[in-house]
Each structure stands twice: as C-alpha cells, then as structure tokens.
Amino acid sequence: MPQPALEAPDVTAPIPRTAAQVRRNSAPRLGVAALGVFAAVPFALALLAAVRAPKMHVLLDYWHVFAKITDDTGHLLLGQVFTYHLDQPFVVPSLLFYADAAWFGGDNRVLTVLTIALLAVIVVTLRTMLPRQLSPATRAALTAALSWLLFTSHATELWLQGTNGISWVPAVTACTIAIACAHHGRPVGAAVAAVLGCLSFGAALPIWFVLAVIAWLRRESRVRIVIPAAAGLVILAAWWLTKPAGTQSGATDAFDPDGRLSVLAAAVGGLWSVDIAVLAVVAGGLTVALLALLLRHTVIDRPAATDAGWAGLACYAVLLAFMLALGRTTTDVPGGNVGLISRYVLIAALATVALLVLATVHRPQWPTRYLVTAVVALSLVTHAIGGGKADEARRSYAPLALSAIALRVDAPAALEALHIQRAAGPAARALGAYPFNDGFTLGCHGPELGSRLDLATAPPASAGALDAPATDAGGITTGWAVVNGTRPDCILITDGTGTVTGGGITGLPLTPGQTPKAAPGATAWQATAGPTNGPSAVLAVQGGHLYRIG
Numbered sequence: 001m002p003q004p005a006l007e008a009p010d011v012t013a014p015i016p017r018t019a020a021q022v023r024r025n026s027a028p029r030l031g032v033a034a035l036g037v038f039a040a041v042p043f044a045l046a047l048l049a050a051v052r053a054p055k056m057h058v059l060l061d062y063w064h065v066f067a068k069i070t071d072d073t074g075h076l077l078l079g080q081v082f083t084y085h086l087d088q089p090f091v092v093p094s095l096l097f098y099a100d101a102a103w104f105g106g107d108n109r110v111l112t113v114l115t116i117a118l119l120a121v122i123v124v125t126l127r128t129m130l131p132r133q134l135s136p137a138t139r140a141a142l143t144a145a146l147s148w149l150l151f152t153s154h155a156t157e158l159w160l161q162g163t164n165g166i167s168w169v170p171a172v173t174a175c176t177i178a179i180a181c182a183h184h185g186r187p188v189g190a191a192v193a194a195v196l197g198c199l200s201f202g203a204a205l206p207i208w209f210v211l212a213v214i215a216w217l218r219r220e221s222r223v224r225i226v227i228p229a230a231a232g233l234v235i236l237a238a239w240w241l242t243k244p245a246g247t248q249s250g251a252t253d254a255f256d257p258d259g260r261l262s263v264l265a266a267a268v269g270g271l272w273s274v275d276i277a278v279l280a281v282v283a284g285g286l287t288v289a290l291l292a293l294l295l296r297h298t299v300i301d302r303p304a305a306t307d308a309g310w311a312g313l314a315c316y317a318v319l320l321a322f323m324l325a326l327g328r329t330t331t332d333v334p335g336g337n338v339g340l341i342s343r344y345v346l347i348a349a350l351a352t353v354a355l356l357v358l359a360t361v362h363r364p365q366w367p368t369r370y371l372v373t374a375v376v377a378l379s380l381v382t383h384a385i386g387g388g389k390a391d392e393a394r395r396s397y398a399p400l401a402l403s404a405i406a407l408r409v410d411a412p413a414a415l416e417a418l419h420i421q422r423a424a425g426p427a428a429r430a431l432g433a434y435p436f437n438d439g440f441t442l443g444c445h446g447p448e449l450g451s452r453l454d455l456a457t458a459p460p461a462s463a464g465a466l467d468a469p470a471t472d473a474g475g476i477t478t479g480w481a482v483v484n485g486t487r488p489d490c491i492l493i494t495d496g497t498g499t500v501t502g503g504g505i506t507g508l509p510l511t512p513g514q515t516p517k518a519a520p521g522a523t524a525w526q527a528t529a530g531p532t533n534g535p536s537a538v539l540a541v542q543g544g545h546l547y548r549i550g
Contacts, residue, residue, distance in 0.1 A: 028136065028137055031137055031140075031372075032136050032137055032140045035137070035140035035141055035143070035144050035372070036140060036143075036144075038144050038376070038379075039140070039143050039144035039146075039147040039148070040147070041147075041148075042147050042148045042151035042152070042379075042383065043116070043120060043123075043147055043151050045151070045153075046116050046119075046151045046155075046159050047113070047116050047159075049112075049156065049159045049160065050109065050112035050113045050115065050116045050159035051109060051112075051113060053108055053109050053112045053159065053160050053161065053162075054108060054161075054400070054401050055107055055108055055109060055404070055434055055439070056108060056400060056401055056403055056404040056434065056435065057108045057160060057161035057162070057397055057400045057401070058106075058108050058111070058161060058162060058163045058400070058403075059161060059163040059164065059400070059419075060418075060419035060420060060421070061085070061086075061163050061164075061167060062097055062162075062163045063420045063421040063424045064085070064421050064424075065085055065090065065093070065094050065097050066097055066098065066101060066421070066424045066427065066428070067421040067423040067424035067427070068080050068083070068085075069081050069094050069097075069098060070098065070424075070427035071427065072426035072427055072430065073426075073427070073430050074102070074427045074428075074430035074431040076098055076102075080094075081094045081095060084242075084243055084244060087202070087243045087244050087327075088201050088202035089198060089199060089200070089201065089202065089239070090167075090200075090201065091199040091200065092170050092171075092196070092199050092200040092201075093166050093167050093168075093170065093200060093201065096111070096114070096166050096170070097166070100162075101427075101428060101431050101433040102431050102433070105432065105433055105434050105437055105439065106428060106431075106433030106434040106435075107434060108161060108162045109162070110162070111162020111163070111165060111166045112158070112159045112160070112161070112162040112165060114162070114165075114166065115158050115159060115162060115165030115166060115169050116151075116159055118165075118169045118170060118173040119150050119151060119158075119169065119173070121173050121176075121177070122150055122172070122173050122176045123143070123146045123147050123150055125173075125176050125177050125180045126146050126176065126180065126313070126353065127139075127142075127143050127146060128180055128184070129179075129180055129183050129184075129309045129310065129357075130142055130143070130357065131306040131361060133306075134360070134361075135368060137368045137372065138360065138368055138371060141368070141371050141372045141375045142356065142357055142360060142371075142375070144375055144376075144379065145353060145356055145375045145378065145379060146353055148375075148378075148379030148380075148382070148383060149271065149349040149352055149353055149378075149379070149382065150346070150349050150353075152271060152345060152349060152382055152383055152386050153383050153384075153386030153387050153389065153390045154270065154271060154342060154345040154348075154382070154385070154386035154389045154390070155342055155343065155345050155346065155349075155386075156342060156386070156389065156390035156393045156394070157342040157343055157393040157397070158342070158343055160393055160394065160397055161397050161400065164343045165343070167201060168200075168201045168203050168343070169346075170196075170197075170200040170201070171197045171198075171200035171201035171202075171203040171204040172197075172203055172204075172320075172346055172350075173197075174193045174194070174196045174197030174200060174204060174207075175193070175194070175197045175203070175204050175207045175210075175316060176313075176350075177189075177193040178190045178191075178193035178194040178197065178207055178210075178211060179207075179210060179211075179214065179309050179312045179313055179316065180309060181193060182210075182211045182214040182215065182218075182308070182309065182312065183214060183218075183308055183309025183310075183312065184309075185218065185220075187211075187215070187224055187227075187228075190211050190228075191211075191228070191231075194207045194208060194211060194228075194231075198235060202239070202323070202327075203320060203323070205232075205235065205236055205239060205323070206232070206316065206319040206320070206323065207232075207316065208228045208229065208231050208232025208235065209228070209229060209232045209315075209319070210312045210315050210316045210319070211228040211312070212225050212226075212228045212229035212232070213311070213312055213315055214308045214309060214311070214312040215228065216302075217298065217299070217302050217307065217308040217311055217312075218302075218308045219302060252329050252330055252331075256329060259329050259331075260325040260326065260329050261325070262277065262281055262337060262339070263321075263324060263325040263328070263329045263337055263338055263339045264284070264318075264321045264322055264324070264325040264339070265280070265281040265282075265284035265285050265288070265321075265339070266280035266281050266284055266337045266339030266340055267280075267284065267320070267321035267324050267325070267339035267344050267347045267348065268283075268284035268285075268287050268288055268317065268318065268321050268339075268347060268348055268351045269281060269282065269283030269284025269285070269286070269287055269348060270284070270339055270340060270344060270345045270347065270348035271283070271345060271348045271349065271352060271382040271385070271386070272348075272382065272385060273340065273385070274340070274385065274386070274388035274389045274392070275340060275388070275389075275392075277336055277337035277339070277340060280337070280339060280340055280348075281337075284321075284339075284348070284351075287348075287351050287352060287355055288318065288351075290355055290359075291314045291318075291351065291354065291355050291358070294355070294358040294359060294362055295311055295314065295358070297362060298311045298358070299311075306361050307358065307361065310354050310357050310358050310361070311354075311358070313350055313353070313354040314350075314351060314354035314355070314358070316350065317347050317348075317350040317351035317354060318351065320347045320350075321339070321347050321351075324338065324339065324344060324347070325339075342389055342392075342393055345386075345389075352378075356374075356375075356378070395509050398505075398507070398508050398509070399418070399505070399508065399526060400418070401505045402414070402418065402476070402504060402505050402526050402527070402528060403415075403418050403420055404434065404435040404440060405435070405442065405502060405503050405504065405505075405527075405528055406418060406420065406528050407420065407425055407428070407435050407436075408435045408436070408440055408449065409449065409474075409501065409502050409528065409529055409530035410422070410425060410474075410530060411474035411475070411502070411528040411529065411530060412474045413474045413475035413476070414474055414475055414476045414528035415474075417475070417476055442490055442492065442500075442503035443489065443490045443503075443505075444489055444490040444492060444503070444541045445489065445541075445544065446541075446544060447492055447500055447541065448500065449500055449501070449502075449503070450499065450500060451499070451500045452497070452498055452499055452500075453492070453494055453498040453499075453500065453539070453546060454498060455494065455498045455537055455539075455546075455548075457546065458537075458539055458546035458547060458548045459547060459548065460547065460548050460549075461481050461482075461483050461488075461540050461547035461548060461549050462482065462483055462484060462485075462519075462547075463481065463482045463518075463519035463522060464479060464480060464481030464482065464483075464522070464540060464547075464549040464550070465479050465480055465481075465517065465518075465549070465550060466478075466479040466538060466549060466550035467479045467480070467513070467514060474528065474529075474530070474531070475528065476526055476527070476528050477493065477504070477526070477527045477528065477529075477538060478524065478525070478526050478527075479524070479525055479538070479549060479550070480510060480514045480517070480518045480522045480523065480524050480525065481506070481522060481523070481525055481540045481547075481549055482518075482519050482520070482521045482522040482523070483540050483542040483547050484542060484543075485521055486521065486542070487506050487507050487521075487522075487523045488506045488525070488540035488541055488542045488547070489506070489541050489542055489543070490503060490504065490505070490506060490540075490541050491503055491504030491505070491506060491525050491526075491527040491538065491539070491540060491541070491549075492504075492527075492538070492539040492540075492541060492546075493527055493528075493529040493532075493536050493537070493538055493539075494532075494536060494537045494539065495532040495535075495536055495537075496532075496535055496536070496537075498537075501529040501530050501531070501532045501536070502527060502528050502529020502530060503527060503528075503529075504525050504526050504527025504528065505525060505526055505527075506523055506524075506525040506540075507523045507525075508523060508524040508525060508526060509523070509524060510522065510523065510524050511524060525540075538550055
C-alpha cells in the first residue's frame, strides 16, 4: 500500500520564541545601553561647566607666557615659544594661549572646552585598549569607569579655568595616545605622540621609558625596546642640562623623603579625599600595592595581547606621581600636600583605571554584575567626595573675574595683587583680546566705564561697608553689601564728578573678618579703578538703581 508523501519542514520559517526568551536576549542590550548613558553623564556635566565658565578665568601663567611670547604689537615671538616655563617645556600650551588670544578674543571658555575634548580623547583612546574577548557589558562598564574617573568632580578646576588644563592635559593626552599605539604594536605612532607630549609639558618626559616597558612586555625585538629607552635618556639629560636652576612654584629643596613619599601616595589616591592628606595617602598606598600584585603576573607571564598597555598606563601614573613628589613637594598648599591639588587628580584617575582593568582581565571568573556594581559605586562615591574640591575651586577662582576690569582700567596695584603681567596688556589690546574688545562689560546692565552718574540720586545701601578703602586708585577696594535682601548686580567706582572710573564683582564668600559684621544675606565684593581726580565714591547697583556704600 503506497505511503503518503511526507511534507518537508520549512527551515526558513522563524523559530517562535517565548516572552521569557525575548526578555533574556534584550536584557544585555538594554544593560549596555544604560551603561553608555551612565558613561555620558560626567562628560556632559563637565562640558556644561566648561561652557558656562567665566570668560576671564585665566591664571597668572596665561599672562606670564602671553607677555613672554608676544611683542607690544601682538606679534608672536617664535623663539620665546621654545623657552621653558616653570622649568618645563611649554611649546604646545604657549601656542594654544596665543591662538586663544589672537583668534578667539582671549576667551577662557575656549580653553576649558578644549580641555574637555582632550580628556574625551583619553577616554576613547583607552577604550581601544580594552581586550576584545571581554563581553559587551564588561567593556561598557569599564568605559563608564573611564569616563567617571577622568571627568571626576575632583578635577573641576580644569573646566572652571583653562590655564591649568591646557598647561598639562595636552601632554597627558599625547602620552595616553603613545601608550595605546605601543599597546597595539605601532611604534611609529607611539614615537610621534611621545614627541608631541614632550613639546607640551614635563609630564611627558617619562613616556619613553614606559614605551620601552610595553615593548618588552609584548616580547618585541630588542631594537624596539632599546630605542625608546635610549631616547628617553637623551631627552631627560638634555632637559636636565638646559632647565633653569633652582626650585619652582615654592617647592622645597630639602631631602625630605617622608614628605615626598607622602606626596607620591596622595597623588595616586587623590580620588578619595578633598583636603585630608592621610586619607589620600592610605588610598594611594593601597592602589600601588594592588597594582604591584597584579603586575607580578604581567611581568612574569607577559600576556602581551591584553596587559601590556595597561601595565604601561599604571607605570606612567606612578612615574607622574614620582615626578610631582620630586619637583613640587611643598607644605604651602591646602591640606599641606601638593598631591591633593585638583588638577593632579588625573594621576589618581589613570592609576585607578589601570587597576580596575587589570583586575577585570586577571579575574575573568568574576560575574559581570559584580563589576557593574563596583563601577557604579566607585564612580558615584568618588564623584561625591570630589564635590568638596569642586566647591573649593569655585571659591578660590571667583576673584579672577576682577582681572578683566583691572586690565581694562590698567590698575597696577590690582594687577600685581592678581599676579597678572601688566606687560601683557599692550599685546592683548593690539590683538583685541578680552577685555580689550566689545565683549567687555562691568555687568551692571547699563553704566559702563566713562558713564556719567548723578550721585545725588544714590541713597545709602541698606547694609554694606568698605573694609579696605583704596588709598591707591589702582589698588583693590574690598567690602560687603546686601541690597533689598539680595546681593548687588555689580559695584561701580566713580570720581567726584560721577564719572565711572572702575567697577567690581559681587557674590564672593565673606572673609572671616567680615562674617561677624555682615548683615544677613550679605556677600563680599571687590573692585578696582583707574586714575581719578579727587575723592572716589563706591556704588552698588541692583535692578538698575544706585546705592552708596560707605
């Protein structure tokens, strides 16, 4: 009896999946996406702060370098670009300072945004070094850690004022690129990046020895190991023989091994403290100890494909801390330890990132959920701790806003007190850099320098005082004020005829001497003025109305 033909199954038909299977397959993708959003948060916060930073928040280094590399007509003196600043090579930052003044009107925000961009380059560069065999979730978690640690709130000064950021972040970025190139077996790219770093700042001087270590860990030829090591010795010797004599930045020249060791450890553990040095020292010591344990396996077994670049990054971070201890140790800083200064937290960030990645690579058996939990906790805790340092940076840099007025009215004593090179004024004026352009304002929403005011219409402020009336027209006048329960919009200084000859800034923190005397809601203010004829008057401006102070 003939059998009925069997119908062949349709192999192209989709396989039905249960709702549980769909959820299981989509969960990892959602987790990776969530970690991506999490990684973008600190970058967005830093970028927002950089864009909103004051236009005139540049430090004395900016004006010192600018005065050195320009003549009074604003032309660049290229030979001066290749001289040392703070006993460091400073070619790239000098050119960036000049470009900011000549092309962007001397806007501090251009430098802060550029600093953020360079740090983002570091994050992307280090991400390329993550081992490919790691799961997408693990790579996403480590990328989030990179972002949160490098854009930590501890480093707020880098996107509040651009001078310190552009002074040494280009060198650290170039060195990170060099490490990544060496990790991927690209010695030419590593050498080019290392040269660029050495033209940026002294923070790049140890990179050549790091490249030699990476080549050795990758079991590369002897030539690829010897060449960068020899180049490092030559460059280090050339720098030592040509650098200016003496110490810089108030650093001690004493032997002081204990103090220098404390600075090294604090720099490596800076993510864990605001101004208590012992916490940073303990955290830094633990970080170095854990790195040593993990690098033991790297050095003995040399698993080049995954470890070499991260071992190099750890070595670079520790060498940076060692250089900081040798060249900048001083007790004349908040907390008594230079390793706690905001900008140096990048050292701790690089060391902690290297530790986290090496631990992940060496312990693949750890569940991903443990790593994600650790990354989120590490990111949020260190960022919260850094809030204190961010507040400290905002308070300490707030008086820099007075420098625009001091430069515009050419107030010698005020410029000296603000550590601004008066010699930079003619070049800045010739280039039309801020405050010598139309963007300058006293912030009073009306009166500007040269305006004529009717002093008879100005009643006394509801509460206010002059703490230090200026005996010199070019000095800084200080005091406190509150008008109608709020701080004034700005401060004006006029001569006896009511002509505005200067101005000032408000909303500053009260000093210890002002606090007992000040009325509720009062804030401190500072002001300066140019030459005046006869006695001067100090006015607070609130909502377009004038009020006398003192």
